[in-house]
Amino acid sequence: MGRALMVQGTSSGAGKSLLVTALCRIFSNLGYDVVPFKSQNMSLNSAPSIEGGEISRAQYLQAIACRKKPSVRFNPILLKPEGRMRSQIVFMGKPIGSVSAKDYMLSRKEELFRKAMEVLDELKEKHDLVLIEGAGSPVEINLKDYDMVNMRVAKHANARVILVTDIDRGGSFASIVGTMELLSEEERNLILGFVFNKFRGDASLLKPGFDYLEERYGKPTLGVIPYVEHRLPEEDSLAEFPKVKGDLHIQIIRLPHISNFTDFEPLHWANGVDYVTRAEEIRGDLVIIPGSKNTVEDLLWMRNNGIEDAVIQAHREGSFVVGICGGFQMLGKEIIDTVESKRGKVKGIGLLPAKTVFRREKRTNHLKARVLWEPAKGMNVEGYEIRMGRSISERPFSVITSVNAAKAFEPEGAIGERAFGTYLHGIFHNFTFTERFLNFLRAEKGLEQVSVKRWSIEEEIERFAGVVEKNLDVERILGELGL
Numbered sequence: 001m002g003r004a005l006m007v008q009g010t011s012s013g014a015g016k017s018l019l020v021t022a023l024c025r026i027f028s029n030l031g032y033d034v035v036p037f038k039s040q041n042m043s044l045n046s047a048p049s050i051e052g053g054e055i056s057r058a059q060y061l062q063a064i065a066c067r068k069k070p071s072v073r074f075n076p077i078l079l080k081p082e083g084r085m086r087s088q089i090v091f092m093g094k095p096i097g098s099v100s101a102k103d104y105m106l107s108r109k110e111e112l113f114r115k116a117m118e119v120l121d122e123l124k125e126k127h128d129l130v131l132i133e134g135a136g137s138p139v140e141i142n143l144k145d146y147d148m149v150n151m152r153v154a155k156h157a158n159a160r161v162i163l164v165t166d167i168d169r170g171g172s173f174a175s176i177v178g179t180m181e182l183l184s185e186e187e188r189n190l191i192l193g194f195v196f197n198k199f200r201g202d203a204s205l206l207k208p209g210f211d212y213l214e215e216r217y218g219k220p221t222l223g224v225i226p227y228v229e230h231r232l233p234e235e236d237s238l239a240e241f242p243k244v245k246g247d248l249h250i251q252i253i254r255l256p257h258i259s260n261f262t263d264f265e266p267l268h269w270a271n272g273v274d275y276v277t278r279a280e281e282i283r284g285d286l287v288i289i290p291g292s293k294n295t296v297e298d299l300l301w302m303r304n305n306g307i308e309d310a311v312i313q314a315h316r317e318g319s320f321v322v323g324i325c326g327g328f329q330m331l332g333k334e335i336i337d338t339v340e341s342k343r344g345k346v347k348g349i350g351l352l353p354a355k356t357v358f359r360r361e362k363r364t365n366h367l368k369a370r371v372l373w374e375p376a377k378g379m380n381v382e383g384y385e386i387r388m389g390r391s392i393s394e395r396p397f398s399v400i401t402s403v404n405a406a407k408a409f410e411p412e413g414a415i416g417e418r419a420f421g422t423y424l425h426g427i428f429h430n431f432t433f434t435e436r437f438l439n440f441l442r443a444e445k446g447l448e449q450v451s452v453k454r455w456s457i458e459e460e461i462e463r464f465a466g467v468v469e470k471n472l473d474v475e476r477i478l479g480e481l482g483l
Contacts, residue, residue, distance in 0.1 A: 002033075002124045003481045004159035005192075008134035008150055010175035014166045015197035015225070017058040018232060018464065020133045024065035025465035026474060027129055032483065035123055036062035038133040039116040040077040040149050042087070044259035044293050045233065048364045048384045052404065053093015054078060057233055057262060058133070065461045066131075073123060076116040077148075079104075080293055083257060088293075091115070095362060105146050113148040117156050124157065129483065132159055139182035151187045160192040160480055168198035168227060173209045180217055192480050193222040195472065200227045223472035231269065231460045233262045244272030247447055248438065251276050251284035253311075253327075256301055257293040260386070263324055264288070266428040270438060270452045279306035285441055286320045287311055289327030291425065295389070296341035299330045299348070308349055320441060321351055321419040328413060328421025329356040329389050339388055352421050354393040354414040362388050368402035369412065371433065373420050375440045381433050383424035397422045 005023070009016045020036060027034045036059050045057035050069040059075040068074075072093035079087040088098045091112060099108060123130045136143075138150035147153075154161050163179060165172040176194055183191075194213060196206065203224040210221040241254055241261075250267055254275040267273050276282060289311070292298040302308045315321050323331040332354035335346045339358040348356075364386050371379045381398070397413025397420045413422035428434045435452040442449060 002127045002129055003483060004120075004124060004130045004132055004154075004157040005477070005481060006132040006134060006154045006157070006159040006161045008138050008154075008161050008163055010137055010163065010165040010172070010179050011169075012136045014164050016133050016135075016164060017062075018230075019162070019164055019195065019197065019225070019468065020131050021058075021062050021065045021232065021461060022465040022468035023131050024062050025461050026469050026472075027131070028065065028067050029465070030478075033128040034066050035068055035127050035130055036066060036074050036133065037120055037123060037130050038075050038135070038149065039113065039120065039153055040079065040135065041075050042079040042081065042135075044080055044257070045262055046078065046080070046090075046260070046386055048366055048386065048404075049093050051093055052364055054090050054095075054362070054364045054386055055093065057260075061233065061457070061461075062131070062133070064457060065465070073119050076119045077112050080259075081257070082294055083297065092119075093364070109146060109148060113152075116148070117153075120153070120157055129481070130157070130159075132157065134161075137179065138187075139179050141182070151183070151190070154190050155186070159190065161190045162192055162195055162222060162477075164195040164197050166198050167196045167224075168200065172196055173213070176213060177216075188217065191217070191219050192477065193220045193473075195222050196224045198227045199224050220473075220476070222476065223468075225468055225471050228464060228467050230464050231265065231455055232457070232464060233265070241275035242268060242272070243274045244268070245274055246272030248286060248441055248445065249284040250274065250286045250288070251282060252288045252290055253277075253282075253302065253307060255290060255292050255298040255326075257298050259291040259293045260325070260425050261290055263290065263425055263428060266431065266434050266452070267438075269455075270434060270450070279310035282307065282310040282314050282319075283317075284314070284319055285445060286322065287314055289321070289323045289330055291324050292326030292330075294340060295326040295329050296335055296337045296343050296346050298326065299335070299346065300343075302330070302349075311349065312351070315351060315418065318418075321416075323352070323419075323421035324427070325385070325387055325423055325425060326389075328352070328354070328423060329391060331416070331419065331421050332356055332391065332393075332414065335389075351419045352393065352414040352416040353395055354391045354421065356389045356391040358388050359390055360388070362386065365403050366405070367400050367424060369398040369400045369424060371398045373397055373415050376433055376436045379430075379433055379436070381424065381427060381430040383422075383426035383430075385423045385425065387423055391423075398424065
């Protein structure tokens with residue numbers, strides 16, 4: 001039987017996801033067979049699992065850090081907010097319904113929690129160590145009776161718990177004390193120690209606070225992690241949407257149900273991106289409509305707020321327009337949706353020669369494709385798809401050549417006049433394609449050509465884990481776990 005170590009936070013955004021990611025790589029580097037786990041995650045940033053299901057992007061990243069193929073077992077319950085206080089429930093990678101928050105708490109929670117704990121038990125049996133991520137704070141008084149991601153999980157798994165706090169926000173000592181005071185004695189006994197995250201300065205100045213915590217609770221401070229600039233995706237519930245105008249003005253429509261916005265990180269690092277929400281803002285060299293958890297509702301939101309007309313006008317005046325997944329569907333001529341929004345036939349924006357029909361079966365796959373769009377024609381790219389829509393176009397953007405490593409030949413996406421759309425999430429993580437695309441736009445604007453800096457998730461994980469390892473008492477953690 002393996003061990004379990006859990007990371008909980010004093011708040012959302014404390015750094016739980018990335019600390020677990022770092023620990024996954026640290027323990028993997030030490031030779032342990034380690035896997036991540038989060039019983040329930042609420043996220044609109046998802047990715048395909050090895051089984052063809054859907055999991056949170058956080059657990060996908062953690063699996064890579066563990067050198068494991070991402071599995072639905074690492075995130076059995078995924079809640080995808082749909083608006084109007086409702087969420088789609090994805091269990092073991094597959095959608096099983098849509099419920100309100102209240103109905104979920106009162107009717108589905110216990111059944112799904114029991115099944116998730118069965119998965120956790122199996123992981124503990126098969127691996128040396130399961131690294132469990134909590135959610136939010138473990139002591140929210142209004143939620144504690146409904147807990148299925150924090151101390152209830154720790155008690156089930158007999159896990160030791162690291163409590164992490166974001167010191168960059170301020171109030172870290174107060175938040176740790178408040179959390180400890182609201183935990184029961186049984187729960188406090190599970191706490192292994194504290195980690196202060198995102199610190200800027202001299203850690204020795206914090207010693208009086210560390211002494212206070214150890215004297216009061218008998219728990220050590222295990223580490224102070226410095227503030228690190230990195231390219232790893234943060235928790236999406238607290239994601240910051242930058243407004244940066246680079247040499248190229250790249251604008252991304254911040255839809256109410258925006259999803260998989262990690263697609264645009266390479267554009268942010270290479271040039272800068274500007275997320276916009278108002279019609280009067282739209283005038284970029286490149287305007288992107290991103291993915292959406294509710295495509296038709298977000299299209300109607302754009303229509304009702306004048307954003308659709310502003311995109312069309314910007315396109316007439318020379319803006320290049322791109323749609324990714326739901327954004328691609330919106331840019332087509334027509335959407336027929338009796339599944340997600342149930343609004344039936346809806347007119348699209350009309351910048352792409354495509355029509356989309358929604359089906360109940362969701363496609364969740366890793367893809368390889370060959371680009372047909374002229375400035376990058378013949379280029380091989382990789383990405384993934386998570387979609388219910390099926391689109392047809394007489395001018396596809398690319399041809400899918402591989403689905404989950406199996407050979408394929410399937411057109412996807414669409415090309416229009418100064419516009420294209422694709423189902424390929426992660427298209428811009430193909431740096432050769434991104435460089436070609438940006439330089440195509442730069443040439444039009446009379447700007448010098450640029451080289452896009454290549455970087456990999458593997459390199460970023462290793463670099464970030466190295467910083468954490470240098471500033472964390474890993475030896476003490478291993479000793480407490482009996483490893």
